[in-house]
Amino acid sequence: MKSEVMPEAGDGLPGAGRPGAERSGAGRSRAGRSHAVQPATERPGAAEPAGNMMVLGGPRPDRPPSDRSGVSRAGLRARRRWARGALVALLLLLSVPFVFPTWWMATSSLKPMSEILQAVPTIWPQDPTFEAYGQVFALQPFAQQYWNSLYIAAVVTIGTMLVAAMAGYAFARIGFPGANALFVLVLAGLLVPSEVTIVPLFRIVNGMGLIDTHWPLIVIPVLGAPAVLAVFIMRQFFLALPAELEEAGRMDGLGRWGIFWRIALPLSRSALGAVAIFTFLKSWNLYLEPIVYLSSKDNFTLPQALTQYVDAYGGPMWNVQLAATTLTVLPVLAVFLVAQRQFVQGLAHTGLKG
Amino acid sequence: MTAAAPVRASVPGPRTPASKARVSKAVRRDWAVGYTMVAPVVLGALAFVVLPLGMVVWYSLHEWNVLAGTFTFAGAANYERLLADPGLADALLASLWFSIGLVVLNITLALLLAVLLDQKLPGTTTFRTFFFSPVVVSLVAWTIVWSFLLQADGGINGFLALLGLEGPNWLRHGTTAMISVIVVQVFKNVGLNMILFLAALQGVPVELQEAARLDGAGAWRRFRSITLPMISPTILLVSIITIVGSLEVFAQIDVLTGGGPGNSTTVLVYYLYQQAFRFNEFGYASAIAVLLFVIVLVLTLLQWQSRKRWVFHEV
Numbered sequence: 001m002k003s004e005v006m007p008e009a010g011d012g013l014p015g016a017g018r019p020g021a022e023r024s025g026a027g028r029s030r031a032g033r034s035h036a037v038q039p040a041t042e043r044p045g046a047a048e049p050a051g052n053m054m055v056l057g058g059p060r061p062d063r064p065p066s067d068r069s070g071v072s073r074a075g076l077r078a079r080r081r082w083a084r085g086a087l088v089a090l091l092l093l094l095s096v097p098f099v100f101p102t103w104w105m106a107t108s109s110l111k112p113m114s115e116i117l118q119a120v121p122t123i124w125p126q127d128p129t130f131e132a133y134g135q136v137f138a139l140q141p142f143a144q145q146y147w148n149s150l151y152i153a154a155v156v157t158i159g160t161m162l163v164a165a166m167a168g169y170a171f172a173r174i175g176f177p178g179a180n181a182l183f184v185l186v187l188a189g190l191l192v193p194s195e196v197t198i199v200p201l202f203r204i205v206n207g208m209g210l211i212d213t214h215w216p217l218i219v220i221p222v223l224g225a226p227a228v229l230a231v232f233i234m235r236q237f238f239l240a241l242p243a244e245l246e247e248a249g250r251m252d253g254l255g256r257w258g259i260f261w262r263i264a265l266p267l268s269r270s271a272l273g274a275v276a277i278f279t280f281l282k283s284w285n286l287y288l289e290p291i292v293y294l295s296s297k298d299n300f301t302l303p304q305a306l307t308q309y310v311d312a313y314g315g316p317m318w319n320v321q322l323a324a325t326t327l328t329v330l331p332v333l334a335v336f337l338v339a340q341r342q343f344v345q346g347l348a349h350t351g352l353k354g
Numbered sequence: 355m356t357a358a359a360p361v362r363a364s365v366p367g368p369r370t371p372a373s374k375a376r377v378s379k380a381v382r383r384d385w386a387v388g389y390t391m392v393a394p395v396v397l398g399a400l401a402f403v404v405l406p407l408g409m410v411v412w413y414s415l416h417e418w419n420v421l422a423g424t425f426t427f428a429g430a431a432n433y434e435r436l437l438a439d440p441g442l443a444d445a446l447l448a449s450l451w452f453s454i455g456l457v458v459l460n461i462t463l464a465l466l467l468a469v470l471l472d473q474k475l476p477g478t479t480t481f482r483t484f485f486f487s488p489v490v491v492s493l494v495a496w497t498i499v500w501s502f503l504l505q506a507d508g509g510i511n512g513f514l515a516l517l518g519l520e521g522p523n524w525l526r527h528g529t530t531a532m533i534s535v536i537v538v539q540v541f542k543n544v545g546l547n548m549i550l551f552l553a554a555l556q557g558v559p560v561e562l563q564e565a566a567r568l569d570g571a572g573a574w575r576r577f578r579s580i581t582l583p584m585i586s587p588t589i590l591l592v593s594i595i596t597i598v599g600s601l602e603v604f605a606q607i608d609v610l611t612g613g614g615p616g617n618s619t620t621v622l623v624y625y626l627y628q629q630a631f632r633f634n635e636f637g638y639a640s641a642i643a644v645l646l647f648v649i650v651l652v653l654t655l656l657q658w659q660s661r662k663r664w665v666f667h668e669v
Contacts, residue, residue: 120515225402329496
């Protein structure tokens, strides 16, 4: 029984070639073992591996006839297939509020204002026009604002990666006196939401004459509370780094900086990737700080600029606003679709440690 | 983590002056490198966390209106005003409703999605992408699109009309406005919690599930008696993270409702922002900031407490 069930379960893997296939493989073979313990029972549970296979793997003519009576097997199979179909339908339904807004944003940006205001919504624009996209750039220095967001996020990301990698490495690997006390001091930043310190920071920035410049949007995130999580993640990574690698570097005559640059840093690519992703998104999405620090449209960042497309009466110009929003969202979504694994892991990391 | 101790090249010696002299030059140089490496974040923490925190407490003890140009020591006057301010009570209540609604909806939906994705159904990878995608969408962009959908003559009411239903003016009534803000936030970020739950679900030993199955436990019973207890530490942790995050909600409120209608969606952070940057009441706003800090501090300490228990499951 055992030798028979296991290969079947193996080649009928529903998730083969997908993430999670390994785990389901392990699960199936364990299920196979339980068959061996309880051969040829009619439990619904015991039929599951076979049931799964039937849905995805098609009929199996080599099934031993002694296994089960054909009628009840067919019944079970039908019920299971129905249940799985219902679950997929539920998932499809649940997907609507996640996917539809993006679709609605992109298609509505192609509609003229008259179609947007019409009572019966149209899934696809009747008469697609890029007119709104022209207005995006005509009404505001949108290209400049795009560049502002992009370069600020890039500088903050690179700066944070560098600063956090150095600090994380030193805290993890160099036992200088006071390392723990200093680490606790830095870690305290996790306890302070940016909203709590926004008033004094505004006073500090104002006192330095840096209001309506990009300095506070770059320097504070790289050195202040937002970087703490990155330091923490890098430190955790370097703590787990095998000592032998460093020893080997030292044998080759590398100093501390050499070990950091040539050995530790290149090995920390995965942690750095996670740091890069959440730092970039955080900076790209920053909203409270820009509206507090910036006042002229040429200096605005994207989240701030998106809300500025209003008509003479203060009402939003929806198609223009949505066109600008589409231009903001689609590049990031495209990068996400390409590098999905890194995004999910990197951001889940933030969730856990943050 | 266990590897850390023997790894250190230079172990900090006993810190008496006598033994300090015996520390070799090379080790000292190593320490100097260490101090240099941590200098940016340590100085940053002092300048942008510790100093502003001290300043906000100092400000909160002053009557300070920027426009009027007043800055006089007022002792606890701002805190007495906090206690008496009906606006603050409303803000705290709004924050409470928002946090409760968000955490309940978010955790329930995240758990449901994670369990569904754990079933190895066809298309699981695609669905995971769908549910996660709003997490990478800019918050303001996501909110603008929902604002467009939630207008009185917007997409949602348009589709409801096709079904013969008349939807409310979502963002113009107190209750529906609050619900809208919560729901928009849930769909934005539930993907993250879903991933955390999915990881926790996949950590539940298959042997336990199998054993219960052989004992004749049905799917619901297995979920309630095995899965749920096994992932409960994650649920607790994720809940606290979500609550702390919910206290910092700002952009969604500003874009969707502007705190309205009335002050029905003016949560604590939004109230702080209004006091500081609309009414220029920096002293009073600082007192609100101190209150916010204390609330977040308590919740975060709770989170760290729960992490001790949770760390066993760390991936």
